[in-house]
Amino acid sequence: MHNINRLRQFIVEFTQLVAHHGDAEATMLEQGGELLKTLVAQDDWLPEICAQPHPQYYQQYLIHCDPLERFSMVSFVWGPGQKTPVHNHQTWGLIGMLRGAETCRRYSLGTPGEAMIVTSTDSLCPGQIDCVSPNVGDIHEVANAFTDRVSISVHIYGANIGAVSREVFDPLTSTIKSFVSGYSNSQTPNLWDRSTIVRQQIASTPTT
Numbered sequence: 650m651h652n653i654n655r656l657r658q659f660i661v662e663f664t665q666l667v668a669h670h671g672d673a674e675a676t677m678l679e680q681g682g683e684l685l686k687t688l689v690a691q692d693d694w695l696p697e698i699c700a701q702p703h704p705q706y707y708q709q710y711l712i713h714c715d716p717l718e719r720f721s722m723v724s725f726v727w728g729p730g731q732k733t734p735v736h737n738h739q740t741w742g743l744i745g746m747l748r749g750a751e752t753c754r755r756y757s758l759g760t761p762g763e764a765m766i767v768t769s770t771d772s773l774c775p776g777q778i779d780c781v782s783p784n785v786g787d788i789h790e791v792a793n794a795f796t797d798r799v800s801i802s803v804h805i806y807g808a809n810i811g812a813v814s815r816e817v818f819d820p821l822t823s824t825i826k827s828f829v830s831g832y833s834n835s836q837t838p839n840l841w842d843r844s845t846i847v848r849q850q851i852a853s854t855p856t857t
């Protein structure tokens with residue numbers, strides 16, 4: 650059974666955080682990272698509709714978008730061996746590993762016509778978090794670390810990430826192309842049916 654309350658509470662707390670510190674990237678990465686780390690320490694809350702792999706393409710499911718587009722939350726579902734192109738984000742982002750593992754190769758922009766430079770290669774395991782932004786390093790390529798199983802990570806970005814004009818890069822030539830990712834889903838999970846909780850509260854209230 651999915652603990653949708655845990656997800657809803659995370660979104661409530663992240664909304665409060667972005668309301669106070671949305672313009673302070675370092676604070677969002679630090680305090681938002683703590684919230685995300687707590688969330689991905691448990692794997693009982695991700696709705697099934699946001700955990701479905703595709704045989705050919707990695708999936709980017711929108712879980713929630715702030716109404717003012719101050720942040721968005723997505724799940725990345727990696728089929729075996731799937732990976733992104735080299736890309737950037739144009740905003741801050743937090744990544745939390747939920748299931749399986751992924752590898753992240755970071756790049757710096759090269760001279761046009763020449764290969765891009767790999768600055769680091771890391772792997773992310775369940776419970777661990779990472780971050781990106783134009784200030785801390787924004788260009789990377791992410792892949793499922795496994796060739797025989799699905800991996801899932803959860804990302805929070807400082808914008809409605811599916812609607813942000815971003816860039817993909819050819820690592821061999823440093824050629825840049827613009828892209829807008831969109832989302833893999835047309836419907837988001839219902840986080841707001843609290844009727845079970847309310848009924849329980851009513852049932853436990855003593856009658857006079």
Ligand SMILES: [Fe+2]
Nearest residue numbers: 736738789791
């Ligand atoms: Fe990314």
